[in-house]
């Protein structure tokens with residue numbers, strides 16, 4: 496493994512653990528109640544998410560990997576030579592490996608991840624596959640401005656890789672803000688390679704978030720288990736149900752935890768009252784047509800240069816550059 500791979504950069508901007516209680520209490524005071532979806536991803540939640548990706552109903556991962564298997568060479572060709580690849584999140588080892596395997600003389604790979612454990616894991620895995628590749632892990636929250644590590648040599652282009660359709664977990668307004676931030680980080684000549692789940696027949700979308708084995712339900716409920724573990728709250732997991740339904744007007748899956756009875760839950764010093772059937776909104780997963788996504792990108796000053804889609808039109812991988820840029 497390249498020795499630089501172990502040099503973990505911490506931009507010092509990860510939120511303090513003490514803020515968690517305040518974030519949760521504020522979300523549960525809101526009307527309707529809501530909790531941020533990043534709360535899913537403690538160690539248990541991340542392991543459950545890996546399992547979700549293997550469920551037969553969850554087509555997103557399967558389709559994106561298949562797309563990368565077929566098109567990695569043409570995608571890498573589009574990115575060009577001497578690229579610095581910055582990945583938002585670091586949990587997509589298979590897709591990243593497929594991409595890096597086709598890239599010509601990449602300058603460095605910078606996985607950006609808020610928690611150090613998955614970051615170390617991805618560094619180890621990639622180090623084994625690409626011993627010559629400088630890996631510069633950055634421990635940071637990718638939704639906030641990043642201080643990217645100094646590359647080992649000057650890249651021709653910085654490409655931000657954001658697979659998995661995680662962009663769908665942001666509202667349209669948040670997504671534009673995030674894309675605009677990426678636009679700044681990639682620079683004049685840079686690009687964004689992004690996985691975007693597509694609009695399709697409602698049955699398959701809803702099935703993906705309501706798998707028969709109940710893994711997604713366990714993933715959603717783990718958020719409350721996490722709060723019990725970390726904040727000492729007393730959520731009764733048996734008294735909440737996972738609900739995920741497609742809001743066709745908004746073009747998104749809306750996931751909630753629904754209280755099965757009237758109850759009170761202790762969260763820190765606050766007592767939170769729930770009515771029977773009352774929901775906590777925990778996630779949105781937006782689905783886009785190629786046209787929808789192009790207009791979202793345009794609001795962030797970006798232009799879609801190329802779209803790769805599977806034959807069933809389930810999922811897309813898109814390459815964006817600055818709108819009107821001459822450096823294509």
Ligand code: AVI
Nearest residue numbers: 547659660661664704711780
């Ligand atoms: C990470 N993200 C793209 C997943 C999604 O499809 O919205 C998270 C997820 N939630 C439930 N299942 C998967």
